[in-house]
Amino acid sequence: MRRWLLPAILLLELMLFTIIGGPAFHSFSEFVGYFRNYFGDILAQSAPVLLLGLGMTLILMTAGIDLSVGSMVALIACVMASFPGRYDFWWTAVPAGLALALGLGLANGILVALLDIPPIIATLGTMILYRGLCYVTMGDLEKAPFMDVPGYEWLGQFSGAAIMVILAFAGAGQFFHRSRWRREILMLGGNRIAARYAGIPVIRRICQVYMAMGFFAFLAALCFTARNSSVSASSLSGLELHVIVAVVLGGTRVQGGAGSLMGTFFGVLILAVLDEGLRGAAAWGDQHLPFKISHLQYLLLGALLIAGVWLNTKSWGHGSCTPNRKQGDQ
Amino acid sequence: MIQGRISRFLVQRLIILLAGNFVLLAVIGFLIKDGGSFAQVLARAGPNVAPTVLAALGLTGIIFTGAIDLSIASIIVVAGTVFGILVSHGANPSICYVACFLTAWCLALLNGCLIGVLKIPSIIITLAGLAFYRGLALILADLAVPGFSGNISVQDEAYHAPGKLYSGRILLAVLVVAGLWEAFAKSPRRWLALGNSEEACRLAGLHTGKILRNAFFVGGIFLGLAALIFVTRVQSVEPARMALGFELQVIGAVVLGGTNIFGGEGSYAGSVLGAFFLYFLLELLIYAGVSPYFQEVVTGAMIIGVIGLDCGLHRQRKMLEELT
Numbered sequence: 001m002r003r004w005l006l007p008a009i010l011l012l013e014l015m016l017f018t019i020i021g022g023p024a025f026h027s028f029s030e031f032v033g034y035f036r037n038y039f040g041d042i043l044a045q046s047a048p049v050l051l052l053g054l055g056m057t058l059i060l061m062t063a064g065i066d067l068s069v070g071s072m073v074a075l076i077a078c079v080m081a082s083f084p085g086r087y088d089f090w091w092t093a094v095p096a097g098l099a100l101a102l103g104l105g106l107a108n109g110i111l112v113a114l115l116d117i118p119p120i121i122a123t124l125g126t127m128i129l130y131r132g133l134c135y136v137t138m139g140d141l142e143k144a145p146f147m148d149v150p151g152y153e154w155l156g157q158f159s160g161a162a163i164m165v166i167l168a169f170a171g172a173g174q175f176f177h178r179s180r181w182r183r184e185i186l187m188l189g190g191n192r193i194a195a196r197y198a199g200i201p202v203i204r205r206i207c208q209v210y211m212a213m214g215f216f217a218f219l220a221a222l223c224f225t226a227r228n229s230s231v232s233a234s235s236l237s238g239l240e241l242h243v244i245v246a247v248v249l250g251g252t253r254v255q256g257g258a259g260s261l262m263g264t265f266f267g268v269l270i271l272a273v274l275d276e277g278l279r280g281a282a283a284w285g286d287q288h289l290p291f292k293i294s295h296l297q298y299l300l301l302g303a304l305l306i307a308g309v310w311l312n313t314k315s316w317g318h319g320s321c322t323p324n325r326k327q328g329d330q
Numbered sequence: 331m332i333q334g335r336i337s338r339f340l341v342q343r344l345i346i347l348l349a350g351n352f353v354l355l356a357v358i359g360f361l362i363k364d365g366g367s368f369a370q371v372l373a374r375a376g377p378n379v380a381p382t383v384l385a386a387l388g389l390t391g392i393i394f395t396g397a398i399d400l401s402i403a404s405i406i407v408v409a410g411t412v413f414g415i416l417v418s419h420g421a422n423p424s425i426c427y428v429a430c431f432l433t434a435w436c437l438a439l440l441n442g443c444l445i446g447v448l449k450i451p452s453i454i455i456t457l458a459g460l461a462f463y464r465g466l467a468l469i470l471a472d473l474a475v476p477g478f479s480g481n482i483s484v485q486d487e488a489y490h491a492p493g494k495l496y497s498g499r500i501l502l503a504v505l506v507v508a509g510l511w512e513a514f515a516k517s518p519r520r521w522l523a524l525g526n527s528e529e530a531c532r533l534a535g536l537h538t539g540k541i542l543r544n545a546f547f548v549g550g551i552f553l554g555l556a557a558l559i560f561v562t563r564v565q566s567v568e569p570a571r572m573a574l575g576f577e578l579q580v581i582g583a584v585v586l587g588g589t590n591i592f593g594g595e596g597s598y599a600g601s602v603l604g605a606f607f608l609y610f611l612l613e614l615l616i617y618a619g620v621s622p623y624f625q626e627v628v629t630g631a632m633i634i635g636v637i638g639l640d641c642g643l644h645r646q647r648k649m650l651e652e653l654t
Binding site: 111115117121125130132133135136237238241244245254255290291292295296297298300302303305306309313 | 450457468574591627630638
């Protein structure tokens with residue numbers, strides 16, 4: 001049921017917003033051209049959320065949650081921004097960012113796995129901590145060395161962002177789909193004690209998952225900085241909420257033990273189209289509605305989230321909504 | 331009476347927090363330069379920390395049951411917007427206060443009912459509420475305030491009584507009532523039971539849905555008071571930015587106070603001490619002349635440090651519990 005539901009919502013949104021805010025089409029090629037640009041924009045714009053959604057799906061599968069993603073991306077971007085924007089940026093700042101990202105992820109993993117802190121509290125703490133570190137590194141400044149780096153801009157354009165997203169999804173999907181690793185983390189999320197008795201190295205797996213999140217946060221930081229070209233200590237606050245909503249909308253259970261990457265992909269696209277569509281419909285809204293249409297975004301976000309999860313629980317009995325159940329264990 | 335009601339582990343945490351608070355106060359007293367007095371610090375603490383403490387009390391009861399409310403900041407924003415709308419239409423101050431309180435109370439209750447009806451985890455419902463209520467506040471302001479452009483100004487001093495004049499007294503009264511309520515009432519025990527094991531509660535013949543609603547009902551009262559004080563302390567209500575991140579501050583205070591985030595264990599006193607601890611910590615940083623940029627680092631490190639230490643120390647106990 002889930003399989004057609006998400007694309008259906010997406011299609012419905014697209015139709016609605018094209019009717020309200022889109023241009024009038026005179027020919028088929030015009031129509032195709034419009035949507036090619038449209039999706040290029042959407043994909044480039046939501047690349048960070050897509051990448052983070054990928055990591056968040058993994059974490060939710062282990063029955064964890066990572067509230068610190070927004071701060072993590074911001075901190076990585078802030079640290080990279082404090083390097084001078086020259087050609088050597090590629091082999092100084094970028095590896096430094098990567099190392100930092102893996103370290104931050106590992107720190108989360110250690111807190112959750114080794115010290116046994118509930119993930120929501122551990123990452124709440126690190127969310128505040130990492131954001132504080134952003135302020136320590138940046139102060140009130142806003143830095144923008146990224147556009148001076150040769151070749152960096154390319155990452156933010158459609159091609160760069162799309163390649164990154166597709167690589168991440170395809171790579172993760174291909175590696176992930178049949179791997180033992182995936183089944184182990186699903187089992188770990190479903191029942192941690194059983195997983196321990198089954199001989200799964202629980203602590204190591206959890207650390208790996210959080211480090212993977214760190215890696216995706218690094219990629220997201222690259223996409224974000226390449227597109228926005230500047231970063232300040234307060235940028236990207238509230239991103240974690242966006243990511244979690246998208247992932248949950250895509251059918252991943254917050255209690256762990258189930259989730260799908262494709263669902264996350266659609267969840268993120270639905271939110272991005274909603275965002276973009278409401279922006280495009282501003283003129284229509286000013287004429288026809290007594291309030292600003294962009295404010296509707298929050299309402300729809302909340303309603304979509306509840307509707308998505310509710311439908312998810314409804315269709316739970318059929319076993320069709322969880323890929324892991326459907327395929328069974330080979 | 332009290333001794334049987336909280337575990338040894340919680341008593342430990344309370345003692346640590348109490349000692350921590352005194353240490354912080356002592357250091358603040360030591361650092362105060364001439365021109366400021368220690369009495370002033372204490373007198374200012376009550377009103378400043380009142381919204382956090384009240385919201386933390388409300389959330390504590392909810393977390394007892396194993397539920398959580400992430401939407402408290404957004405609920406406060408809706409209450410504030412309703413308050414602002416009434417003020418901009420020139421309503422009587424007392425009507426504004428009552429409306430503000432009732433809005434927050436009703437929304438908290440709505441959360442509780444939705445969790446019961448839809449059978450969705452509370453974290454999802456209130457995550458949705460976090461976005462939904464903020465949007466609701468913005469749209470309400472758009473609809474009801476002519477020429478709304480982002481903020482509703484409340485300049486008239488007549489509208490600031492609860493926040494500026496009586497907040498300390500309200501806080502004191504609520505603390506006394508909450509303390510007695512926790513020590514002698516049945517409801518908190520039921521919430522804790524629900525948080526410990528929903529299955530056992532049902533088998534014991536308790537109506538779990540009703541207990542959950544009850545927790546949100548009482549939590550809503552505290553939250554309503556918190557909203558009232560929060561809203562009447564500021565000069566303008568700005569729905570898009572007001573109280574951003576407030577829920578994290580409150581959750582931080584609650585978990586610092588030893589309440590188990592998954593329910594079944596905790597105390598009101600711990601949450602109050604936790605809120606005061608975080609407040610005095612920031613105050614200390616200001617008096618010590620530490621750059622304001624380090625505030626968040628220290629807050630985050632403190633939350634992780636206290637809870638990490640605690641979880642690490644009790645790890646063995648938890649592992650043993652898993653085996654049985």
